[in-house]
Amino acid sequence: MKSKKIVFVLGMALFSALFGITASMVQADVVQLTYSNFFPPTHFNHQLAESWGKEIETRTKGAVKFTYFPGGALLKGPEMFDGVIKGVSDIGMSLFAYTAGRFPSMEALDLPMGYPNGNTATMIANDFYKKYRPKELDGVKVLLLHAHGPGLLHAKKEINRLEDLKGLKIRCTGFSAKAAAALGGVPVAMGQGGAYEALQKGVVEATLTPIETLKGWKQAEVVKYTIECYSVGYTTAMYVIMNEKKWNALPKEVQKVFEDVSSAWIPKHGQGWDQADKEGREFTLSLGNKVIPLSDEQSKLWASKVAPVIDEYVGVLEGKGLPGKEYVQFIRDGIKKYGKK
Structure with missing residues (x-):
């Protein structure tokens, strides 16, 4: 019996190694998350939101699942930040300009600086946040930022x-x-x-x-x-944020998947703006x-x-x-x- 148990444990370890699944991912219940944005369902930003979520679902082997609410169905653009803080939606995409004065540091990105394209604006927005970490964004998990081409x-x-x-x-x-x-x-x-x-x-x-x-x-x-x-x-700089409690409740390895996928999706948004x-x-x-x-x-x-x-x-x-x-x-x-x- 003892030898059979050893074989079973080794087998599970080998299975996890082969398929990239950690023990906590296998044992944990599926995490159901809601994702809201104000873009219409046909807009490329909503499509990118869905593909972002599907990539996370794939990398976590189904440990995380998303339900999407585009077009302001759950939260309108100006309601998004507070709605995510309060847990009305677990994740939200909107823009800082909808709540003027609330994000004084991030508003620098929206100045008429002569941006040549959306990829440039998107990369600058993320570099800016990483460098300055404005306190005005405390209370949520910032997953990624993006910004449209020249207005x-x-x-x-x-x-x-x-x-x-x-x-x-x-x-x-x-x-x-x-x-x-x-x-x-x-x-x-x-x-x-x-x-x-x-x-x-x-x-x-x-x-x-x-x-x-x-x-x-x-x-x-x-x-x-x-x-x-x-x-x-x-x-206009835009955010993808997550409710802080929901973020903190995720296993560390799942958090890493979120961060890795979000980092990979930053240039996708920038390039998406330019193509659009x-x-x-x-x-x-x-x-x-x-x-x-x-x-x-x-x-x-x-x-x-x-x-x-x-x-x-x-x-x-x-x-x-x-x-x-x-x-x-x-x-x-x-x-x-x-x-x-």
Whole structure:
């Protein structure tokens, strides 16, 4: 009998080694987790969320299972952070700009710094968090960050010069609202979910948003022009976070799987934003809409107009004892580093 027990134990050890399953994974009950985001089910970010979860399910051999709630079905974008803290959803994806003022350090990422593409913005966002670990994100487990490509101006009327923006009602969020005002427009705070109808009905006349929304959110159907104002291209940093208690309850080896998969999915999100921007451009052109590049003179003028927005941010943070100037320089260095790739 004793020899049979030894053989059985050795057999189980060999099974675990062969299939990469630790004893705790085999013995533990399946962990059921909910994952919420505000993107529609067809959006690539939701699709990446699902593939992220499936990869974790695969690597944990089914020890973790996810149920997804896209399109704000469980939590709307502005409710996401608190909803995850309270356990309404175990995991959530949303953006910092939906709760302006709550994340003063992370807001540096949303400044109109002239981001060239989404991959650059995404890599900078993750580098920024890893370096500074802002206390404002205490209370949740940050799994990964990502950020869209340059926010550009899309309008119902043709715009070639700064003067054309005077009095223009522009849908925006976060710091893009300040940029819109600095450029002479009238900012109208609004999430993406309401942008299509607002443009369609004339509640707003333009929107500051990455070009991917022209296809991903069908907004090309309700605008006629895209203005390539890359010199003031902003981004919107987004988070994927997990309820801290749920995170702490996971076995260490499962936590490692989460971290490994999240790290691998960072460039997938960055590249996804760039591919989505390409598709958004193609889609709007296919509808007969026009893409208008700004002249060098106008690009410099627009950049000079939004510079005070950046300066104001630095001053406010320095007044709070936070290194606002260092944050801005870190981002500028990141644009030089990743923008060349």
